[in-house]
Amino acid sequence: MLLEGIGPELMESIEKFTHEPHNREVIERLTDARHGISFRKEKNLRQAKDAKTFVLTGTLAGMSRDEAQAAIESKGHKVTGSVSKKTDYVVAGEDAGSKLDKARELGVAVLDEKQFTDLLKRI
Numbered sequence: 412m413l414l415e416g417i418g419p420e421l422m423e424s425i426e427k428f429t430h431e432p433h434n435r436e437v438i439e440r441l442t443d444a445r446h447g448i449s450f451r452k453e454k455n456l457r458q459a460k461d462a463k464t465f466v467l468t469g470t471l472a473g474m475s476r477d478e479a480q481a482a483i484e485s486k487g488h489k490v491t492g493s494v495s496k497k498t499d500y501v502v503a504g505e506d507a508g509s510k511l512d513k514a515r516e517l518g519v520a521v522l523d524e525k526q527f528t529d530l531l532k533r534i
Contacts, residue, residue: 418481439503463488463534464497468511469504471524486534494519502527 417425428434465483467476467490474482479502480490494501494513501514501521514521522530 417485418478419475436474448513461487463499465490465499466492466494466498466510466514467504469507470500471502471527473528482531486531488534500527500530 429438446471462507467479471479483490491498492516494510496517496519498514498517498519501519502524503511503514503521504524511521513519
């Protein structure tokens with residue numbers, strides 16, 4: 412199971428934490444109606460009109476595709492599986508294929524891994 416904005420390593424730590432019997436007891440006590448604590452999904456603060464659409468293709472050296480997707484989504488942007496005129500960026504790793512060709516055909520901005528990580532710091 413993956414949660415939006417959380418990479419695989421953090422997800423594994425959360426999963427281990429929640430499977431410890433003592434931690435489960437604490438969580439159950441905290442979420443008991445008498446304590447008034449509840450978990451809810453936060454709405455992303457980024458307005459939909461400001462969200463950028465990314466497509467990932469090829470293999471990134473510094474992160475898995477799931478980690479790249481989680482990083483994008485944690486910033487309020489979205490990742491899709493195919494390139495269209497509505498795509499803002501195509502992130503092209505090693506052995507990028509037809510998605511890279513389609514991006515060039517449509518004039519979509521293509522980022523290598525360094526450009527992608529630099530952009531993530533700014534958006």
